[in-house]
Amino acid sequence: MSLSEKYNKITPEILEELKSIVGPDNMATDESAIEAYSCDESGKVYARMPDVVVKPENTQQVSNVMRLANREMIPVTARGAGSGIAGGAIPIKGGILLSLERMNRVLEIDRINRVAVVEPGVVTNDLCQMVLKEGLMYAGYPMSTETSFIGGNIATNAGGAKVIRYGSTRRHVLGIEVVLPTGDVLELGGRIRKQTWGYDLLQIIIGSEGTLGVVTKAILNLEPAPGDTVTFLAPFPSIEEAVEAVAAILRAGVVLMACEFMDQLSTKCATQYHNTTFPMQDEAKAFLIIQVEGQTPEQLDMYIEKVGETCLEHGAMEVFTAESSTESRNIWKVRESFAEAVRAVDPNASLSGDMVVPMPKISEMVKAVGETARKYDITIALGGHIADGNIHPLFFKPDRIPLEEWPDFVENIVDELIGVAISLGGVGSGEHGVGFLKKHTFMKYEAKSKLEVMRGIKRAFDPNGILNPGKLFD
Numbered sequence: 505m506s507l508s509e510k511y512n513k514i515t516p517e518i519l520e521e522l523k524s525i526v527g528p529d530n531m532a533t534d535e536s537a538i539e540a541y542s543c544d545e546s547g548k549v550y551a552r553m554p555d556v557v558v559k560p561e562n563t564q565q566v567s568n569v570m571r572l573a574n575r576e577m578i579p580v581t582a583r584g585a586g587s588g589i590a591g592g593a594i595p596i597k598g599g600i601l602l603s604l605e606r607m608n609r610v611l612e613i614d615r616i617n618r619v620a621v622v623e624p625g626v627v628t629n630d631l632c633q634m635v636l637k638e639g640l641m642y643a644g645y646p647m648s649t650e651t652s653f654i655g656g657n658i659a660t661n662a663g664g665a666k667v668i669r670y671g672s673t674r675r676h677v678l679g680i681e682v683v684l685p686t687g688d689v690l691e692l693g694g695r696i697r698k699q700t701w702g703y704d705l706l707q708i709i710i711g712s713e714g715t716l717g718v719v720t721k722a723i724l725n726l727e728p729a730p731g732d733t734v735t736f737l738a739p740f741p742s743i744e745e746a747v748e749a750v751a752a753i754l755r756a757g758v759v760l761m762a763c764e765f766m767d768q769l770s771t772k773c774a775t776q777y778h779n780t781t782f783p784m785q786d787e788a789k790a791f792l793i794i795q796v797e798g799q800t801p802e803q804l805d806m807y808i809e810k811v812g813e814t815c816l817e818h819g820a821m822e823v824f825t826a827e828s829s830t831e832s833r834n835i836w837k838v839r840e841s842f843a844e845a846v847r848a849v850d851p852n853a854s855l856s857g858d859m860v861v862p863m864p865k866i867s868e869m870v871k872a873v874g875e876t877a878r879k880y881d882i883t884i885a886l887g888g889h890i891a892d893g894n895i896h897p898l899f900f901k902p903d904r905i906p907l908e909e910w911p912d913f914v915e916n917i918v919d920e921l922i923g924v925a926i927s928l929g930g931v932g933s934g935e936h937g938v939g940f941l942k943k944h945t946f947m948k949y950e951a952k953s954k955l956e957v958m959r960g961i962k963r964a965f966d967p968n969g970i971l972n973p974g975k976l977f978d
């Protein structure tokens with residue numbers, strides 16, 4: 505039986521029941537109101553309409569929606585801000601789109617335990633700014649921080665610029681409340697920082713891309729707010745030299761807060777987007793954007809000297825230091841928006857490249873991207889989180905490829921590049937996830953035995969397969 509055949513259609517009676525669960529104001533079926541929920545940032549070309557959008561306001565409502573969907577065999581797709589790039593939040597089997605946007609409260613900032621308790625619809629940057637006022641830091645920092653939700657970050661195990669120092673979202677989540685597809689509510693983890701207490705279900709939910717349960721609350725670790733930081737901008741004549749410089753900075757014992765790179769094309773798109781320029785952007789083939797933090801003024805001075813020296817020793821054409829927090833913010837804005845900037849140049853550009861390889865293999869991976877661009881005669885802009893081996897090739901759609909052929913064309917290229925990443929000891933996604941865009945590639949390269957274990961886990965959480973069907977391996 506095909507997936508779509510096993511699901512039932514939403515009847516007027518089911519719609520009435522849904523309305524009584526979430527209230528008439530929190531449900532929509534009009535095409536104009538639900539269209540915005542048909543795709544994420546992977547692009548409109550992948551859009552699929554849900555039958556109904558519901559916006560529950562509390563855990564009980566989420567649980568009641570899931571119970572109803574499970575009883576009636578209706579597919580449900582959870583959605584955060586829809587900033588995902590793997591198609592994870594696209595309701596590809598129709599049914600119920602469950603948006604967490606109304607569950608957006610920061611419930612508590614517990615200074616003694618250094619945790620924040622939040623609902624899933626809190627925007628990542630709002631939490632960061634709120635806890636900063638208390639002298640604390642939430643260390644999750646995807647480049648989409650101003651739009652993405654905490655629930656989406658947990659479901660994708662989001663990474664970003666600060667992973668080199670603080671790890672990805674997984675490291676910041678101490679506990680969650682999760683509603684299973686059956687409607688049962690589980691509390692996993694808590695305000696504690698260690699446990700050996702049975703299988704760690706919390707870690708299975710994190711990064712499961714909304715296929716095992718709906719996260720309705722999270723207890724997040726907070727770090728002390730950082731001391732003084734300095735941002736550097738270093739142009740290099742080649743990406744290879746930039747990669748060497750990063751490895752040398754890490755060997756020199758500098759504790760990096762963040763370390764990002766952009767090639768010439770992505771730099772030009774992003775500076776143009778902000779109506780600014782980076783120094784030497786016509787000559788430099790790559791830029792490093794580095795941030796260091798010093799616990800003391802002496803330590804900061806030492807790091808400033810080491811970063812500057814090491815970059816110059818490894819071929820940097822110059823090393824610029826941001827003179828103020830505004831200058832630093834302006835540099836980071838350029839990096840944060842390089843994907844948006846590429847989309848501004850080409851609305852059909854694909855953002856789906858997210859390979860991660862061991863750090864010493866980055867140059868080989870970058871070389872493979874260049875060869876691929878030549879082989880397929882396409883333009884690829886490149887950037888990423890260089891210190892953790894995570895690169896984002898962004899693909900411009902050539903005019904000669906018709907729009908309807910573009911998804912297959914570009915997914916084939918991404919598949920090939922993922923093959924290279926795997927042969928170099930890496931994986932196909934460092935942070936965006938598998939979603940449905942990389943599903944075939946995931947199934948092609950993953951060991952059958954591993955997929956079987958994953959399917960067993962899926963069955964245990966979601967016996968009827970109603971939650972986010974058509975994603976990962978389904």
Ligand SMILES: Cc1cc2nc3c(=O)[nH]c(=O)nc-3n(C[C@H](O)[C@H](O)[C@H](O)COP(=O)(O)OP(=O)(O)OC[C@H]3O[C@@H](n4cnc5c(N)ncnc54)[C@H](O)[C@@H]3O)c2cc1C
Nearest residue numbers: 584585586587588592647653655656659662663714719935
């Ligand atoms: C310009 C740009 C830059 C980006 N930079 C980064 C980056 O640096 N690092 C990074 O990791 N990602 C990045 N992303 C990708 C994206 O922002 C992240 O994947 C983010 O974590 C998605 O959050 P969201 O709230 O938008 O989730 P959505 O896109 O709405 O959903 C993503 C997945 O999570 C599931 N989901 C959402 N909420 C819940 C919930 N409460 N419970 C269960 N499942 C849920 C969905 O079903 C879906 O599978 C970027 C995207 C853009 C457009």
